[in-house]
Amino acid sequence: MNQIVISTAYITLGQLLKEVGIIDTGGMAKWYLSEHIVYVNGEEENRRGKKLVPGDEITLVDGTVYQIVEN
Known part of the structure; x- marks a missing residue:
């Protein structure tokens, strides 16, 4: 598991x-999430x-x- 601080x-x-x-610019997030499945806490998420x-x-x-971990 990778940690993001x-x-x-x-x-x-x-x-x-x-x-x-994963993406180069923030604008690519919408495209990425429409083409790939991403789970947040076990539930599918497509909102950037x-x-x-x-x-x-x-x-x-x-x-x-x-x-996600805090600093």
Whole structure:
């Protein structure tokens, strides 16, 4: 499991995808989420603006898991 450390209250799903290098720009998030299945805490999520808070787990279609942790 990969940890994403944030120093703010939350990070959006689109920001996370950019942070981990899945997409190059924030604008690509909408496309990525329409073409690939992403799970947040075990539930399918397709909103790029979904707020992720410490403790949330994000699973990508390839099985990669990210956990949000606070700084």
